Amino acid sequence: MMKKTFAVAALAAVMIPAAAFGQARDQIRIVGSSTVFPFSTAAAEAFGRQGKFKTPVVESTGTGGGMRLFCAGVGTGHPDMTNASRPMTKSEFESCAKNGVTDITEVKIGFDGIVLADKLGSAKMNLSRKDIYLALAEKVPMNGGLAENPYKTWAQVNPNLPNIKIEVIGPPPTSGTRDAFVELVMDFGCKDFPEIKAITDAKARSQACSKIREDGAYIEAGENDNLIIQKLNTSPDAIGIFGYSFLDQNKDKVQGSQIEGFDSTFENISSGKYPVSRSLFFYAKNAHVGVIPGIKEFITEFVSEKAFGKDGYLTDKGLIPLPDAERAKTRDSSVSMTKLAM
Amino acid sequence: MTDIVERPQGVASRGAALGVHATEEAQKRLKRRYASEWRFRAYGLTAILISITALAVLLWSIVGQGYTAFTATTMSLTVTVDPALADPGGKRAQDDLRTGDFQGIARAGLRSVFPDVKERSDLRALYTILSNGASDAIRDRVLDNPALIGQQITVRIPVASDYDMYAKGFAAKTPKGGESRLSPKQIAWFETLKADGKIHSSFNIWFLTSGDSRQPELAGVGGAIIGSLLTLAITLAIAFPLGVMAAVYLEEFAPKNRWTDLIEVNINNLAAVPSIVFGLLGLAVFLNVFGLPRSAPVVGGVVLALMSLPIIIIASRASLRAVPPSIRQAALGLGASRVQVVTHHVLPLAMPGILTGTILSMAHALGETAPLLMIGMVAFIVDIPSGATQAATVLPVQIYLWADSPERGFVEKTSAAIMVLLAFLLAMNAIAIFLRKKFERKW
Structure with missing residues (x-):
C-alpha cells in the first residue's frame, strides 16, 4: 500500500514542476481571426521554409477571442500577434493598455x-x-x-x-x-x-x-x-x-x-x-521583439511584395491586395513597427 | 412449443388428451405468437442491417474520396544549379545556401523543357506546375552536398495540387460557364510532360511523414501522428496508474459508507461530463495557474487523462468485481496479507479486463478535439514536435482543419487522414480484443 501511495504522490509531483518549462519559447505564436487564418498560415509556412526560424504556430480563435488572448499581457505566456478581420476597437485597445500591452503595431494586409x-x-x-x-x-x-x-x-x-x-x-x-x-x-x-x-x-x-x-x-x-x-x-x-x-x-x-x-x-x-x-489586419506586440526570435523578420516576410503584393502567394490564396501606394505605406510603417495610437 | 404443432391432429384419442390446445382459437393464438416472434426477429435484423448499411456508406464515402491521397503525382525535373541563384555570395556557407533562390533554379529547369514558352503571362501559368516543394527538394540536395552547385541534377518533385487533382481525374469535367482550375494550355503542358515520361505516380510517403502545410501536395499527417502519440503517452502515464489505484482502493479496501457512495456517484457523473468542460478546466488550471505552454501535448495529455480517468476507474472496478471472492478467501486463508491478495492474485486476474477498458478509453481520447480547442492545440503547426512541451496538434484536429480549408486538394487529404485515424482506432481495438481473448479467465 505504501509503495502505491508513494507512486501517486510522485505522479502528482511530476505534474506541478512541469510549470517550470513553460517559459522559454523560440517560436512565434499567432492567434485570431479565422478569415485571416489561411493567409497567416501561408505566410508562416513560407517564413518557416527559409529555415532560419521555426515556423510560427497559428491558432484560429476568431477575432474577438484573439484580441482577448493578445491583450492579456506581455510575456512569453501570451501570443505575439493576433489576426483580425476588423480593426481593433477602442475598448480592446484600452483593455490591452490596462494589461501593459501598450506598444502595438497595426498591419493592414488587404481585403476580403x-x-x-x-x-x-x-x-x-x-x-x-x-x-x-x-x-x-x-x-x-x-x-x-x-x-x-x-x-x-x-x-x-x-x-x-x-x-x-x-x-x-x-x-x-x-x-x-x-x-x-x-x-x-x-x-x-x-x-x-x-x-x-x-x-x-x-x-x-x-x-x-x-x-x-x-x-x-x-x-x-x-x-x-x-x-x-x-x-x-x-x-x-x-x-x-x-x-x-x-x-x-x-x-x-x-x-x-x-x-x-x-x-x-x-x-x-x-x-x-x-x-x-472588408479590411484584414494583424497586430503585433512590439515588446516581444528581441524576446521571441523572428517577429520582425516575419512581419517583413508578410508585407513583402512576394507575399501580400499583387502577384504574391497570398493573393493565390484569395487575399485581395491593397492598392500600390497603400501597400508601400503599410510596408514602411510595419517594418519600422510604428506604434499604434488610438 | 414446436412439438405441439407437429403432433398429428387427426388422432382422436390424442385430440382428447390435447384438450384446450387443439381448439381452433388455440391454433389462432399459436399462429399469432409465431408471427410476433417472427416480427421481433425481423426488427432486430433490420436494426443490424441499418447500422451495417450506415457504416458501409460512411466507409465507402471516406475510402472512395481518400484513397487517392496515398499516391502522389511527381515530376522528374533536370535542373542546373546556377551558382548565381543558389549562392550569390559565393561563400558556400550553409546559412547563405538556405536563402538561395532554389525556386528560380526549378523554374529555369522547367523553362528548358519548354523553350517555346516566352510570354510572361504564359511563363507564370507554366510555373504553377511547380509546387513549393520543388525548391525544398533542390535545397536539401545542395545543402547535403554543396559541390553540386554548378552541376546538373535531376530531382523528383511533387507537382502542384491542381495538377495532382487533374492527374487523378478530379478536375476532368467543368460545367458550362465555369472556370476550370487549369487552362487548356496548362493541361497541354502537363500532357506533354506526361508523354515524355516525366510524370510519375508513386506511393505518397510525404503524407505519412511530413507536417501540416498550406499546400495540399506537401501536407501530411506526420506531425499530427507524433502529436497524438505524445499526447496519448502522457494520458496513459497519468490515467492508468491513477485509475487502477482508485479502483483497487474503492473495490478492495474502502469501507462501504456514505462517503464512498458519494465518491462512486461522482465518478459515474464525471464519466458523463461533456469533454469540452475538461478543456475549460485545462485552460483555467494548467495554462492560467501553472503557466504551462499553450498547444503542448503535455497539457493535452493531462486534460485527456482527467477525461478518461472515470472511464478507467469504472472499467477497472467492474473487472475487479468479476474476480470470484473464493480467490481472495483462499489467499487470505493461506495467510496472505490483504496487499498480497490484491497484488499477487486479484490484480493479475483482473488485468485483462482493466487493460481492455484502458485501451478503449485511450481510443476515445484519441478521437477528441473539443477539450483541445481550449488549450490551443487546434492550430496550424508545421514543425514536427520533438517533445511533449512543444507545440503540436493531433489527428482529429488535423482532420478538422483540413475540412475547413478552401483548397480543393484538401478534400482527399481530409478523407485520407480519417482513414489513418480509423486505422489507429482499429489497431487499438484489435489489441483490446486480443488481450481479452488471450488472458481472460472464465470461472
Whole structure:
C-alpha cells in the first residue's frame, strides 16, 4: 500500500514542476481571426521554409477571442500577434493598455470580399443590398411600419429578379463573416427606408436592420464554407454566403452574384467597386521583439511584395491586395513597427 | 412449443388428451405468437442491417474520396544549379545556401523543357506546375552536398495540387460557364510532360511523414501522428496508474459508507461530463495557474487523462468485481496479507479486463478535439514536435482543419487522414480484443 501511495504522490509531483518549462519559447505564436487564418498560415509556412526560424504556430480563435488572448499581457505566456478581420476597437485597445500591452503595431494586409454565389448554370443574380436586406430581414418596412417578412421569392422583392424561392445558406451568428455581412449588406440596405429612419431609438433601429429571418429562408450552415458550397451543388436555387477565397477555389462549381451591378471579381474587389468587402489586419506586440526570435523578420516576410503584393502567394490564396501606394505605406510603417495610437 | 404443432391432429384419442390446445382459437393464438416472434426477429435484423448499411456508406464515402491521397503525382525535373541563384555570395556557407533562390533554379529547369514558352503571362501559368516543394527538394540536395552547385541534377518533385487533382481525374469535367482550375494550355503542358515520361505516380510517403502545410501536395499527417502519440503517452502515464489505484482502493479496501457512495456517484457523473468542460478546466488550471505552454501535448495529455480517468476507474472496478471472492478467501486463508491478495492474485486476474477498458478509453481520447480547442492545440503547426512541451496538434484536429480549408486538394487529404485515424482506432481495438481473448479467465 505504501509503495502505491508513494507512486501517486510522485505522479502528482511530476505534474506541478512541469510549470517550470513553460517559459522559454523560440517560436512565434499567432492567434485570431479565422478569415485571416489561411493567409497567416501561408505566410508562416513560407517564413518557416527559409529555415532560419521555426515556423510560427497559428491558432484560429476568431477575432474577438484573439484580441482577448493578445491583450492579456506581455510575456512569453501570451501570443505575439493576433489576426483580425476588423480593426481593433477602442475598448480592446484600452483593455490591452490596462494589461501593459501598450506598444502595438497595426498591419493592414488587404481585403476580403464576401460573395453571394449560386450553382453554375443557375440564374446569375444581380442583387442590390436593398434587395438582400428585404429578402433576409426578419421584419421589413411596409406601409409606414415594420411587418414580418412576407417575401417568399426573389421576384416579390424586386420584379427584375427571377421568380425563384428565397433560400440563402450562410454563416451562423458566431462567425465573423456573418458580422461583416450584416454590417456591409444589411445595415447598408436598410438605411434609406423612411420606416427605418423613423425609428428614433438607435438600438431598435440597428436591431431592425440586422436581425435575420428565422423562418427557413436563411439557413445557417455552420462555420464550414466548404459545406455551403457542397449544399449549393445539390440545391440549384439556393444562394450561399462565404468568403472570396472559397469562390476563387471553386469557380468550376459556383458563380458569384453581381452586387449593385458589379461582379465579385478580384479586380472589382481590389478597386473597391464591389461593395461587400472588408479590411484584414494583424497586430503585433512590439515588446516581444528581441524576446521571441523572428517577429520582425516575419512581419517583413508578410508585407513583402512576394507575399501580400499583387502577384504574391497570398493573393493565390484569395487575399485581395491593397492598392500600390497603400501597400508601400503599410510596408514602411510595419517594418519600422510604428506604434499604434488610438 | 414446436412439438405441439407437429403432433398429428387427426388422432382422436390424442385430440382428447390435447384438450384446450387443439381448439381452433388455440391454433389462432399459436399462429399469432409465431408471427410476433417472427416480427421481433425481423426488427432486430433490420436494426443490424441499418447500422451495417450506415457504416458501409460512411466507409465507402471516406475510402472512395481518400484513397487517392496515398499516391502522389511527381515530376522528374533536370535542373542546373546556377551558382548565381543558389549562392550569390559565393561563400558556400550553409546559412547563405538556405536563402538561395532554389525556386528560380526549378523554374529555369522547367523553362528548358519548354523553350517555346516566352510570354510572361504564359511563363507564370507554366510555373504553377511547380509546387513549393520543388525548391525544398533542390535545397536539401545542395545543402547535403554543396559541390553540386554548378552541376546538373535531376530531382523528383511533387507537382502542384491542381495538377495532382487533374492527374487523378478530379478536375476532368467543368460545367458550362465555369472556370476550370487549369487552362487548356496548362493541361497541354502537363500532357506533354506526361508523354515524355516525366510524370510519375508513386506511393505518397510525404503524407505519412511530413507536417501540416498550406499546400495540399506537401501536407501530411506526420506531425499530427507524433502529436497524438505524445499526447496519448502522457494520458496513459497519468490515467492508468491513477485509475487502477482508485479502483483497487474503492473495490478492495474502502469501507462501504456514505462517503464512498458519494465518491462512486461522482465518478459515474464525471464519466458523463461533456469533454469540452475538461478543456475549460485545462485552460483555467494548467495554462492560467501553472503557466504551462499553450498547444503542448503535455497539457493535452493531462486534460485527456482527467477525461478518461472515470472511464478507467469504472472499467477497472467492474473487472475487479468479476474476480470470484473464493480467490481472495483462499489467499487470505493461506495467510496472505490483504496487499498480497490484491497484488499477487486479484490484480493479475483482473488485468485483462482493466487493460481492455484502458485501451478503449485511450481510443476515445484519441478521437477528441473539443477539450483541445481550449488549450490551443487546434492550430496550424508545421514543425514536427520533438517533445511533449512543444507545440503540436493531433489527428482529429488535423482532420478538422483540413475540412475547413478552401483548397480543393484538401478534400482527399481530409478523407485520407480519417482513414489513418480509423486505422489507429482499429489497431487499438484489435489489441483490446486480443488481450481479452488471450488472458481472460472464465470461472
